[in-house]
Amino acid sequence: MMNCSLDFVFLQQTNNNERMMKRKMMLSMLLLLAVTTIQAQTAKEFTLDLTPDGKAQMVCFLPQTPSGKAVVGVPGGGYSMLSNTHEGTLAAGWMNGQGIAYFVVNYRLPDGDRTKPISDVEQAIRTVRDSAATWGINPHDVGIMGFSAGGHLSSVISTHSPFDVRPDFTILFYPVISMDERVSHKWSCRNFLGEEGQKDPKLVREFSTDKAVRRHLTPPACIIMANDDRLVPPVTNGVQYYSAMRKAGNECAMYIYPTGDHGFGFGHWFKFHDQMLADLGSWLNARQTPKADAVRVACIGNSITDGSGIDMAPAYGYPAELQKILGNQYWVKNFGVSARTMLNKGDHPYMNEMAWRDAQAFKPDVVVIKLGTNDSKPENWRYADEFRHDLEQMILTLRPDLAQTAKKKSKKAKRHQEASPAKPQIFLCTPIPAFKSSWNIRDSVIVGDIIPIQREVAQQYGLQVIDLHTLFANERDLVQGDGIHPNGKGAHRMAEIIASAIQSPTK
Numbered sequence: 001m002m003n004c005s006l007d008f009v010f011l012q013q014t015n016n017n018e019r020m021m022k023r024k025m026m027l028s029m030l031l032l033l034a035v036t037t038i039q040a041q042t043a044k045e046f047t048l049d050l051t052p053d054g055k056a057q058m059v060c061f062l063p064q065t066p067s068g069k070a071v072v073g074v075p076g077g078g079y080s081m082l083s084n085t086h087e088g089t090l091a092a093g094w095m096n097g098q099g100i101a102y103f104v105v106n107y108r109l110p111d112g113d114r115t116k117p118i119s120d121v122e123q124a125i126r127t128v129r130d131s132a133a134t135w136g137i138n139p140h141d142v143g144i145m146g147f148s149a150g151g152h153l154s155s156v157i158s159t160h161s162p163f164d165v166r167p168d169f170t171i172l173f174y175p176v177i178s179m180d181e182r183v184s185h186k187w188s189c190r191n192f193l194g195e196e197g198q199k200d201p202k203l204v205r206e207f208s209t210d211k212a213v214r215r216h217l218t219p220p221a222c223i224i225m226a227n228d229d230r231l232v233p234p235v236t237n238g239v240q241y242y243s244a245m246r247k248a249g250n251e252c253a254m255y256i257y258p259t260g261d262h263g264f265g266f267g268h269w270f271k272f273h274d275q276m277l278a279d280l281g282s283w284l285n286a287r288q289t290p291k292a293d294a295v296r297v298a299c300i301g302n303s304i305t306d307g308s309g310i311d312m313a314p315a316y317g318y319p320a321e322l323q324k325i326l327g328n329q330y331w332v333k334n335f336g337v338s339a340r341t342m343l344n345k346g347d348h349p350y351m352n353e354m355a356w357r358d359a360q361a362f363k364p365d366v367v368v369i370k371l372g373t374n375d376s377k378p379e380n381w382r383y384a385d386e387f388r389h390d391l392e393q394m395i396l397t398l399r400p401d402l403a404q405t406a407k408k409k410s411k412k413a414k415r416h417q418e419a420s421p422a423k424p425q426i427f428l429c430t431p432i433p434a435f436k437s438s439w440n441i442r443d444s445v446i447v448g449d450i451i452p453i454q455r456e457v458a459q460q461y462g463l464q465v466i467d468l469h470t471l472f473a474n475e476r477d478l479v480q481g482d483g484i485h486p487n488g489k490g491a492h493r494m495a496e497i498i499a500s501a502i503q504s505p506t507k
Helices: 002-041 089-097 115-130 149-160 186-197 201-206 238-248 273-286 318-326 354-361 384-398 400-404 411-415 443-461 488-503
Strands: 042-049 057-063 070-074 101-106 142-147 169-173 221-226 252-257 295-301 330-336 366-370 425-429 464-466
Touching: 002 089, 042 089, 057 089, 070 115, 070 149, 089 101, 101 115, 115 142, 115 149, 142 149, 149 169, 149 186, 186 201, 221 238, 221 273, 238 252, 252 273, 295 318, 295 354, 318 330, 318 488, 330 354, 366 488, 384 400, 384 443, 425 443, 425 488, 443 464, 464 488
Parallel strands: 070 101, 070 142, 142 169, 169 221, 221 252, 295 330, 295 366, 366 425, 425 464
Antiparallel strands: 042 057, 057 101
C-alpha cells in the first residue's frame, strides 16, 4: 500500500510538473507572439527619461501608420510595484495596429509622496503633446489608460490635473477609485495616501475620484471590469466612477464581463480578450476628435450655458448644439457652471472656478460670455457698483491688449494682463428673459441695469453684443417651467443665434 501511495504521489508530482512546464511554454509562446506582433505594427520603439535622475521613464511605441491618436499607459501594482508587461507593453501591438501611438509610463512609486507618480504621468502627457508634430499625433487626441492602482492614478490625472496635462479621454481597467480602504483595495489606499492620510477624511474624499468628477471638464471615460473581481470591488469603485460621470452627463461607457477576476490586462489568457478589444476599439473609433487646427470656441456662463434641466446637457445643451451647427472646423467646449455670477462678491463668483482657469488654458480663438442672470438677485446686486469692473476684469484677462484702447483700466485687470497671450474674439451675450422670478432672479434688473452695462462695456472695447434677451422675448415656449432655463428647443435656438454671430460677425 505504501509503495502504491508513493507511486501515486510521484505520478501526481510528475503531472503537476508537466502542467507547469506546459503553462510556461504557453506563456512564452504568447509573449513571443506579442513581441512579433509589436514588431510588425511598430515603426519605432525607444525610451525617454521623465525625471533628470532617470527614475521615471516612458517607453514609446510609434505606429507605422499613425491615426493621430495617442494613449499614455499607466500600469497597476498597488502603488508598491509596476505590472508593466500585461498592463503595459503587451498592449503596444494592438494599439499600434490601430494607428495609435502608445506610451508606457514607468512611474516612481509614492513611498510616502503621492506627488511623485502624479508628476511623472503629467510629465508624460506633456511630453507627448509637446512632441505631437514630430510623432504624428493630434495634441487634442491624447488619452490615458490605467490598470488597477494605475487606473486610480489615471483617474486622478483626469479629475485633478491642470488642463494642459489633462487627457482628452480616459480608459480604466478594473480601477481603484475609492481611497476608503473599507470598500477598496487596502494597500493601494495606504501606499498612495500613507497610513496617516487614511485617517484624514478630507484627504480620503479628495482622492476618491468619483467625488472629483466635474461636468463638462472631466474627459470621456471607458471602464472595463470583470464581475467576479475579488481584489478591487467593482460596485464601490469602477461603477461609482461611471455613476458620477453619468450623473454629470459626461460621456462614459462601462463594460463588465462575466468572469476574469482582477489583473487580466491585455493578456491573451483572458477569456473575453477578443470581445474586450472589439468593445474598446469601437469606443475609441466612435469618439469625435477635434481637428488639430480647429477654431476653438469657449462657452463661458452660468446654468444656462451649463445646460441645467436638460438631461445629458454635455451632449444636448447649447454648446453641444453649437458644435453640431458649426461642424468639425470648430472645437466648441462648454465651460458653464450653474449658479455662477460675474460679480466677484456674488454668492458664487465664476472667476473662482476651475472652469474659468480651464477656459483660459484652452487658448480659445472665440469666447462667448453669457453671465449676468444670477447677478440680478438682490443678495448679489447689492454689489452693483462692481459689475462693470468685474466684467472688464474678465475681458482684459482674456484680451490684455484691449487695455490699451480702453477709456479706463481697472487695477485688477492690469494684474491679469499676462494671463492670456492670445487675442480671441469675444462676444457678450445678454441674459435671456427671466419669465419668472425663480431663485430671486429679477428681469427688471437685467433689463434696466445689467444689459446697459454690457452694451457700454462692449462699445468701449469694440466687442459684439448678442442680444438674446430681445430674441427670446416672445419665445416663452423655448424656456422650461422655471421661466429661467432654456429647454431643448431653446438650447438649439441659442446655438443658431450664436453660430450666426460667430460665422458672420458684425465689424
